[in-house]
Amino acid sequence: MGLFDFLGKGKEKAEAQAAAAAQLAQSAPVGASGIRFGSQYGISTSFVIAPKPLDVGVKRSKELQNKIVVTGTVKGGEFSKGDAVALVGPDGVVKALTKLLDVIKDDGANDFNTLLSANMGKKEAGLGVDAYLILDMSDGVNSGDIVAKL
Numbered sequence: 001m002g003l004f005d006f007l008g009k010g011k012e013k014a015e016a017q018a019a020a021a022a023q024l025a026q027s028a029p030v031g032a033s034g035i036r037f038g039s040q041y042g043i044s045t046s047f048v049i050a051p052k053p054l055d056v057g058v059k060r061s062k063e064l065q066n067k068i069v070v071t072g073t074v075k076g077g078e079f080s081k082g083d084a085v086a087l088v089g090p091d092g093v094v095k096a097l098t099k100l101l102d103v104i105k106d107d108g109a110n111d112f113n114t115l116l117s118a119n120m121g122k123k124e125a126g127l128g129v130d131a132y133l134i135l136d137m138s139d140g141v142n143s144g145d146i147v148a149k150l
Helices: 005-027 058-064 112-118
Strands: 040-049 067-076 084-088 094-105 130-135 146-149
Touching: 040 130, 058 094, 067 146, 094 112
Parallel strands: none
Antiparallel strands: 040 067, 040 146, 067 130, 084 094, 084 146, 094 130
16 A cells, blocks of 8 residues: 555545435436425415405414415325425525425315315325415415425
8 A cells, every 4th residue: 555545545535426416416306406305296376365264263364364375286205284395496496495384185176265264184295195285475486386395
């Protein structure tokens, strides 16, 4: 073993780190950010709600006033009420960090207002489930964005 053998090991270590970084960037489902999220939700539409106190209660009405509801399908993992999430744009850039105020499964038979007023269910949605997510935001959500659990 020569005096300068450690230089060759440093080069091998750098190559291994570069290969690992390239693999991470390649497997990232959200694009250019290089961040990999286990739980993802694809947004198809969004709208702002202003529920009435008689429908959902005074406390809940104040909490949900002018918040954004997104519709779509869970693409991976699961989401629960209170989860910390990131809003990721189609280009892979994280647009905002927020939390889920509520998760309501879309049963296909009732509209959103009926499901919100009923306030029933497990407050979670898993892989392949259509659901409404109420985000603690008032704007900045577009169709095609992804909600990803942190």
